[in-house]
Amino acid sequence: MGVLSRTPAPIDADHPAAADLLRVLAAWAVGAFHIWQQSWYSGAAPAHWLRAGSVGVDWFVLLSAFCLFLPWANARQRGEPLPSCRPADFYRRRVARLLPAYYANLLASFLIALKRHGWSRALGLDLAAHLTLTQQLFPRSYIGALLNGVTWTLTVFALFYLVFPLLAPLCAKHPLPTLGALCLVQAGYSQWALHQYGTGEYALLFNQFPAFCGVLAVGMAAALIFAELAHGSWTVRFAPRAACTALGVAAFVWLDRCMRLQAWAAEYQQFQLINRMPLALAAAAMLVCFGLGLTPPRPVRRALAWLSALTYSFYLWHQQLTVFLKYDLHLPAWTSTTPPNQQGDTVWMQQAHALYWTAAIAVTLAAYYGVEKPIAKRLHGKKG
Numbered sequence: 605m606g607v608l609s610r611t612p613a614p615i616d617a618d619h620p621a622a623a624d625l626l627r628v629l630a631a632w633a634v635g636a637f638h639i640w641q642q643s644w645y646s647g648a649a650p651a652h653w654l655r656a657g658s659v660g661v662d663w664f665v666l667l668s669a670f671c672l673f674l675p676w677a678n679a680r681q682r683g684e685p686l687p688s689c690r691p692a693d694f695y696r697r698r699v700a701r702l703l704p705a706y707y708a709n710l711l712a713s714f715l716i717a718l719k720r721h722g723w724s725r726a727l728g729l730d731l732a733a734h735l736t737l738t739q740q741l742f743p744r745s746y747i748g749a750l751l752n753g754v755t756w757t758l759t760v761f762a763l764f765y766l767v768f769p770l771l772a773p774l775c776a777k778h779p780l781p782t783l784g785a786l787c788l789v790q791a792g793y794s795q796w797a798l799h800q801y802g803t804g805e806y807a808l809l810f811n812q813f814p815a816f817c818g819v820l821a822v823g824m825a826a827a828l829i830f831a832e833l834a835h836g837s838w839t840v841r842f843a844p845r846a847a848c849t850a851l852g853v854a855a856f857v858w859l860d861r862c863m864r865l866q867a868w869a870a871e872y873q874q875f876q877l878i879n880r881m882p883l884a885l886a887a888a889a890m891l892v893c894f895g896l897g898l899t900p901p902r903p904v905r906r907a908l909a910w911l912s913a914l915t916y917s918f919y920l921w922h923q924q925l926t927v928f929l930k931y932d933l934h935l936p937a938w939t940s941t942t943p944p945n946q947q948g949d950t951v952w953m954q955q956a957h958a959l960y961w962t963a964a965i966a967v968t969l970a971a972y973y974g975v976e977k978p979i980a981k982r983l984h985g986k987k988g
Contacts, residue, residue, distance in 0.1 A: 664757065833892075
């Protein structure tokens, strides 16, 4: 890594490799959680990361705030004019980024649901909610979705993108009041939602957009801190860069401890809502410290950027594909009414784990190079 040299490579203040690293870690954690749910094979990763991997979604939310706001934070630090953020242009870019790959996945999800259940009014309403990215706002399309269940997160992102053109300039000019208000929204909403714990309503509440407002604030604050420190003269000196790397390792240890506590919490969903901010703060600390400390060699940066580019397609396809292989195609082969993992068949568990990961990676590559990248090139006139 670059910090091992006495003359560290410059920090990439516009696209730190640490952001790609955290995105890849988040995708792996979510994928490991979903595939473990179906295979029950726990030999490939620490048990607490498998059990708590769903919190990788929180890191995706944090990263979205960090990466979108970083140009504003850099402009603010450099004393440059703030980026132009006409809502129509911003929304157009977000639509072009998210919807083509998502709609391709939604088509496959719809065909699978049609084969399983046939056409019904419920499926039609589910489809309408998913087409408009409002699935999380309707219980039947969120908790009881007939289509791809993991896409509820796109409702959270859509609502964030809706307010971002207003939020970004406000945060750049008045960071503390803006970030404080976002944290208060999450704190107040979480306190209200916790009173619903133990009722059927709670499952609908704890992952709604207001419950992530503080996480968004942490991501934007991380961008401000990173921008403030990434341009200093100290960045060319070995000792402080090495110290930042050591702090990044300490932040990862903290994150691992948070994951362990989350994994073994008796009330998992309650614990997650209460401790959402510590998990976000640990991830943000790792992001900032590694971003300031590490400057990986160019091949490593390219590999991280490539893996990071694949994460959206991976997220869209992996869980739906795993369930389809297991329950629709009965792969690896099984014939009884009870899946082999529930009968303690360890050989089947290992085979399922290998198959589901292999299939997820293969379909991810096909979706990225066959759908996501060609459409991005056509829409933006560039590769990737």
